[in-house]
Amino acid sequence: MALKIAMLGWEFPPFISGGLGVHCFELTKALGERGVLVDFYMPKSQIVPDSPHPNVKIIPVDYSSFEGEIDLHDAEFGPYYKFLKTIAQTTQSDQNSREFVETESESYGLNFFEAVGRYNFLVAKLVEIMHKKRHYDLIHAHDWITAKAGISASKKIRKKLIFTFHSTEFDRTANLSPFDWILAIESEAAKNAAHIIAVSNMTRMHVSEKFQVSPNKISVVYNGVDMSKFKSNAKKEHFGISGSVVLFHGRLSIQKGPDYFLRAAKRVLQLKPDVRFIISGKGDMLPQLLSDAISLGIMDKVTFTGYVSNEHLPYLYSIADVYVLPSVSEPFGLTVLEAMINGVPAIVSKSSGVSEIINHCLRVDFWDVDEMASKILAVLKYTELKEMLSDGAKSEASYFSWKKTADETLLVYNKNMS
Amino acid sequence: MPDICLYFHMHQPKRLKKYSLFHYKQNDLEQEYFNSSMNQHYFEKASEKCYSPALKLLLRLVEENHGKFAFSLSVTGTFLEQALKTKSGREIIETLQQLSSTGRLEFLDETYYHSLASLFPDKSEFISQVKKHSEIIKDLFNQTPKVFRNTELIYSNEIASVVESMGYKGILTEGIEHVLGWKSPNYVYKNLNGNLKVLLRNYKLSDDVGYRFSAKWWADFPLTADKYASWLSGTQGDTVNLFMDFETFGEHHWKDTGIFEFLGHFPSESLKYQNLSFKTVSETLEKEAKDQIDVPYNLSWADMERDVSAWLGNKLQGACFFKLQQISEKTKILNDENTSHIFRLLQTSDHLYYICTKSWADGDVHKHFSPYKENTPYDNFINYMNILRDFEMQLDQKLDVKAKEQSEVLSFQKMLNTKNIFESASFSALAASRR
Numbered sequence: 001m002a003l004k005i006a007m008l009g010w011e012f013p014p015f016i017s018g019g020l021g022v023h024c025f026e027l028t029k030a031l032g033e034r035g036v037l038v039d040f041y042m043p044k045s046q047i048v049p050d051s052p053h054p055n056v057k058i059i060p061v062d063y064s065s066f067e068g069e070i071d072l073h074d075a076e077f078g079p080y081y082k083f084l085k086t087i088a089q090t091t092q093s094d095q096n097s098r099e100f101v102e103t104e105s106e107s108y109g110l111n112f113f114e115a116v117g118r119y120n121f122l123v124a125k126l127v128e129i130m131h132k133k134r135h136y137d138l139i140h141a142h143d144w145i146t147a148k149a150g151i152s153a154s155k156k157i158r159k160k161l162i163f164t165f166h167s168t169e170f171d172r173t174a175n176l177s178p179f180d181w182i183l184a185i186e187s188e189a190a191k192n193a194a195h196i197i198a199v200s201n202m203t204r205m206h207v208s209e210k211f212q213v214s215p216n217k218i219s220v221v222y223n224g225v226d227m228s229k230f231k232s233n234a235k236k237e238h239f240g241i242s243g244s245v246v247l248f249h250g251r252l253s254i255q256k257g258p259d260y261f262l263r264a265a266k267r268v269l270q271l272k273p274d275v276r277f278i279i280s281g282k283g284d285m286l287p288q289l290l291s292d293a294i295s296l297g298i299m300d301k302v303t304f305t306g307y308v309s310n311e312h313l314p315y316l317y318s319i320a321d322v323y324v325l326p327s328v329s330e331p332f333g334l335t336v337l338e339a340m341i342n343g344v345p346a347i348v349s350k351s352s353g354v355s356e357i358i359n360h361c362l363r364v365d366f367w368d369v370d371e372m373a374s375k376i377l378a379v380l381k382y383t384e385l386k387e388m389l390s391d392g393a394k395s396e397a398s399y400f401s402w403k404k405t406a407d408e409t410l411l412v413y414n415k416n417m418s
Numbered sequence: 419m420p421d422i423c424l425y426f427h428m429h430q431p432k433r434l435k436k437y438s439l440f441h442y443k444q445n446d447l448e449q450e451y452f453n454s455s456m457n458q459h460y461f462e463k464a465s466e467k468c469y470s471p472a473l474k475l476l477l478r479l480v481e482e483n484h485g486k487f488a489f490s491l492s493v494t495g496t497f498l499e500q501a502l503k504t505k506s507g508r509e510i511i512e513t514l515q516q517l518s519s520t521g522r523l524e525f526l527d528e529t530y531y532h533s534l535a536s537l538f539p540d541k542s543e544f545i546s547q548v549k550k551h552s553e554i555i556k557d558l559f560n561q562t563p564k565v566f567r568n569t570e571l572i573y574s575n576e577i578a579s580v581v582e583s584m585g586y587k588g589i590l591t592e593g594i595e596h597v598l599g600w601k602s603p604n605y606v607y608k609n610l611n612g613n614l615k616v617l618l619r620n621y622k623l624s625d626d627v628g629y630r631f632s633a634k635w636w637a638d639f640p641l642t643a644d645k646y647a648s649w650l651s652g653t654q655g656d657t658v659n660l661f662m663d664f665e666t667f668g669e670h671h672w673k674d675t676g677i678f679e680f681l682g683h684f685p686s687e688s689l690k691y692q693n694l695s696f697k698t699v700s701e702t703l704e705k706e707a708k709d710q711i712d713v714p715y716n717l718s719w720a721d722m723e724r725d726v727s728a729w730l731g732n733k734l735q736g737a738c739f740f741k742l743q744q745i746s747e748k749t750k751i752l753n754d755e756n757t758s759h760i761f762r763l764l765q766t767s768d769h770l771y772y773i774c775t776k777s778w779a780d781g782d783v784h785k786h787f788s789p790y791k792e793n794t795p796y797d798n799f800i801n802y803m804n805i806l807r808d809f810e811m812q813l814d815q816k817l818d819v820k821a822k823e824q825s826e827v828l829s830f831q832k833m834l835n836t837k838n839i840f841e842s843a844s845f846s847a848l849a850a851s852r853r
Contacts, residue, residue, distance in 0.1 A: 267440060362796055370440045377439065378800040384733040385799060388775075 002055075003413055004037045006127050006136045006153065008146035010119075012042050012049045012058070013310070019334045020143060020166050022310075023199075023223060023405075025052055030406030032056040036413075039134060041123050041149075043115070059130075061122050116145055123149035124156070131157040138162055138413055144169065144182050147189035160194035160416050164221075165207050167199075167331045174254045174328040187211045194416050197221050197409065199332040200353020206331075219412050222357060224402035225337035232314030232342060239319060244275045244380045247320035247344070249313065249335050250327075252283030257326035257349065257366045262289060264324070266296045267373030272380065273301075280305040280316055317342040321386070322379045326366045327352050336361070340397035345379045345389035347372060360392025420604060421657045421697040422650060422688060423617065424489040425590065426664040427567070429532050430464065430497045431768035433457050437805050447760045447812070451805050457500060465506040468668030473513040475667075475678060479685050480522045487685040488522040490699040491664070492567050495530030495551055496766060498558065511558060518559040524698035525555050527563040527586070533765035534729060534739070535746075536568050536577050537716065543746050545584065547762060565589065565699045569767050571619065571661070571719040572726060575712065578609035578616070586614065588703040590661060592719040593618030597711065604655025605708040615703045616711055619661040619719060623649065628662035632675040640676070643683035651691040656705050661719070721776070729770040734799040738770060741806045748813050752820060757813065764806065772798040 007028065011021035028038045032053025042049075044060035051058050123146065127139065140162040141150030147163065154161035168186055169178040190196060190211035196218040198204035208215040236242065246265070250256040258279055265277040279289065279302060286304070293299045308316060317323070323339035323346045330352035337354065339346050340361075348355045349366040362375045379386050435453040444450045479487050493514070501507030517523040529535055530551040535544035548566070556562055565588040566581045573591035581589050593603025601607070603618035626646065630636045638645070650658055663670065671677040688694045720728045730739055742765055749761045773795045793801075 271439065359794065360796075362800075363792075363794070370438055374439045374804070375800065378804070382734075382737065382800075382803055384737040385796065385803075388733050389796065 002035050002037050003138070003410075003417075004134055004136045005031070005039070005413070006130070006134070006139045006159075007038050007040045008123055008127075008139065008141040008149050008153075009040055009042045010142065010145045012040070014047070014049065019199075019223065019332060022334060023164075023166065024142060026224060026226060026402035027406055027409060028056045029053050030402045031410065033403075034406060034410060036410065037134075039130065039136075041126065041146075043119050059126070061119060061126060117148075120146065120148040120152075124152040127153040128156045131159075137417060140164070140413075141189070142166060144185045144189065147185045151188060151192045154192065161189075161192055162195050162197065162412060162416060163189045163193035164197040165190075165199065165203050165331070168203070168206055168210065170206065170210060171203075171329040171331055172253075172255050174257075176254065183210075193217075195219065195412055197412060199223055201356055202351070202353045203331040219408070221405055221408040221412070222353075222400065223332050223334050223337070224400045224405045225334065225341055225397060226402060227341050227398070229310065230314050230317065230338040230341055232318040234315050234318040236319045239315070241276070241319055244272075244321045245278060245319050246275060246322045246324060246376055246380075247278045247280065247316055247339070248324055248326070249278075249280040249308070249316060250325070252279070252281050252285040252289060254285065255328055255330070256281075256283075257328045258285060258289055259292060260326040260366050260369055260372065261324055262292050262296065262298075262302070263369040264326070264372035264376060265302060266298055267370060268376050268380075269298055269301055271373075272377060275301065275376075275380065277302045278305060278316065278320070279303070280308045280313075282307045313338070314342070317344055320344045322347060322376050324372065324376065325349055325352060325354070326364075326372065328366050330354070337397050337400055340393035343390040343394045345386055345393060347375050347379070358396060360389055360396045362389070420650065420653050420655050420693070421695050421702060423657050423659045423697050423699060423702040425526070425567070425659070425661045425699060426489065426491050426666075427662070428469070428491060428493040428497055428664040430457070430461055430494070430500055431532065431766045432496050432500070432763050433460070434769060434801060434805060437801050437808070439804060447757075447809070448763070451760070451809070452763065458504065461500050462504060462506055464665065464669055465504075465510060467673070468665055469510050470506060470513075471673075471678065472664065472667035472681070473510060473517070475682055476523075477513055477517055477520075479682070480517060480520050483685050483689065485520075485522060486689055486696065488524070488696045488698045488701075490524040490526060490565075492526040492528045492563075493555075494528065494532045495554055496532060496763065498554055515559060518561060522698070524565070524700055525559055525561045525563050526565045526567045526590070526699060527552050527555065528567050529569055530554065531762040531765050532569050532767055533762065534569060534572070534726070534767050534770070535765060536572060536580070537726065537730075537739075538743055538746065540746075541580050542750075544580070548584065565617075565703065570726075570728075571717075573616075573713055573717045575610045575714055577716075578614050578713075579612055582609060582612050582614035588615040588617060588699060590617050590619065590659075590699070591713075592717055592724055593620055593659070594717070594724045596724075597713055597717055601709060601711070602655050603659065604653060604657055606656065606703060606705045608707040608710045610710050610712045612710075615707055617657070617659050617699060617702060618711075620653075620659050621719070623653070623658060624660045624662050627660070627680070628666045628670065631666075631677060631680065632671045641680065643680050643687040646680075646684065647687040647691060647694065650688060651694050657697070657702050659702070727776060728774050729767050732773070732775050732795075734775075734795070734803075735770050735773050738773065738799070738802055738806065741803070741810070745806065745810050745813065748810070748817060752813060752817055754816070757816065761809065761813075764809065769798075769802050773802065 009024040013021060013025050028040050029052035031038055032055035038056045039059055040056055041059045041061050044062040048060050049058055136159055138160055139150055139154045141147055142164045143166050150161050169182040190207055190213045198207055198218050198220050201220050204218045204220050207218055248258055248261045252258050268275055293302045317339050323344045325333050325336050325348045327349045333352040333354035336346050336348055346361040348361045348363055350363050351366060355363050364372045364375060432452045433456050435451055501510050527548055528551055529547040531547055533547060535547055566586040567590040571591045578589060603620045607616040609616055631641055633639055667677055667681055716726045717724055718726055729735060745761055749758050775795045
């Protein structure tokens, strides 16, 4: 009997704002390849993403999910049908309901939270209905954004909840001002889950300490990287760039530490003026970063690319001489692996999950801007260092694959089946 | 009938500072590059755990056995410099002086700075460092060493012939099968086509103490002095050469492993056997050489490979070593004693050792000895290379100044000479006209 999993997600390519979407796509694909049947629930938007594997069924969720396309008119859903119709009518009048997935999830607007709440409510109901037909073995929810639905559905269908922490509220707010109610949801999820998956040991320890659950209940499953998607053979010349390039790529938010990157850039330029710094990504810190770059007097050396799609991202890696991940708190740090498969030497914040498993990188404290600058300079100046880091990075990153991530996730599933 | 030739090596490097590119420079380069507080900390810790108790025990053993117990030792200059700066260090030197005056402790020479200068194509740097070591041993212990041990027992035909040309009678190196072939390490040999006697470490019996003594996985654990003496007595050959780090006693094996009790009973247990006696290195060299050994490449006592890959095994180490050679040429031109001293402190092989990235199994050993705790070999490379580059920059500036001064002196001399020539020419012209 094939395992049947109800997986609750939030984003999926092409709608991605971070590692969560990549993880879910690659995980479901690899699970599908291993014969696991996955129903992947996610908010509905205008375009339904393609399923990564025939065993994976994408179930877009909004009020309309309860009619038409997923064939819920059946008599067996009778009692619910009327109920859902009511929800549908109330939500239909809400202009924002269709827009919530297009809303950037980093802009924690009121509508966003409302949308999350509604999504969770609908998913819980829908899983309960679908279970009658699909007979799920487990529920697997990802991050606080699907936690409520996971907990509620798990209780209703009496199946164990597996919960993955891709990050905690502490990470996302750089420990500064976490929302108590989000922490409460995370804590509830940690307590209600039969087993927890953390994307690094760092996150495992955070979850264990902050939410008071035994570390034995938490397994570490590292992210993978898909070589074929991020490897590029482009060269600087193709883009008319000469000189050294130092790259930051990620959400421009306090969690990711782009401001430390800028300060390090200033230090580097004091000793080596012919370096270009690229800041790629979007986010609420952009205005501050622009004004910082101007007041530091380095605006002409810094390029802000704005949002870069996954399709174009490999080009950025291919022209970079150094990749910097200056995160204040980074549960994993997928982009480091992406840079590494391109042979880009990485300078990685010690407060990151990826730094605990990678040898061939340089580690820094995110706040130690001088040290960050000194390491950037060292990679740019010392050819042998760059070569060794590059060779080491390529071979080390090749050990990471989503197949491995899926295998380890499957292990967690199987242990929780008895 | 084997004799026991015990040799210990004593060394403390001057460890580097965490060097930042963004700080106000100090004029004193030793303060600038070396972490004196960390060095003092390590020195005092090692003195207390190892040097002080072990040397006092050795002195007692020499006295108790009335001349029948003897051993040999080499101490690096970087060790002695640090010892002279602290009270516990000066006491260590005093104990060594007492031991030296008994005639049962023989000092060997090595490079003052525990460097890899023997591997530079130009051997003059190596020769100067060995001479400097010889001087400090003469000054402190009133001995002129006749036997040489190179850093980490690094040996090759080439190094042996340089050492021979410096007048040494013998040299120590590793006795490993891939060099010896059918030969036993338990005899005296000569270098290839030369007259320098070579003593080879019996690595198995040496490592039984130096490495395996506290290893619970070892079939012969625990090792007792009487058991060990019986092994030595049963060994075939003229000599059993037991070469190890002095830090074996109290550092590599802590006090609670019983290592001091082992050392305390080792001489008396050995002397119970008619066929065992203790000899210093020079006494051992008096035995006839059985054959010559041919080592065309660099051999050492380090790691499984017994080569120089622990210091020069990767690109990063190669880059640093190349930089050292470049700087070496420049310091020769500058010819300033203090600058050379700093440069040579930077040559201590430990700095390169911490950049080793060999198989992580070996790497673990390297990590164990690394004082730069959280640092990866990459971090250590960056720090070391940044220091070397800074030093080179300072050197270049000094050379510029010197070159300027010299060119001024030269042009002044030239002016004087021209004037002389002119004067003498006009003088002779005048003289001629008068004739």
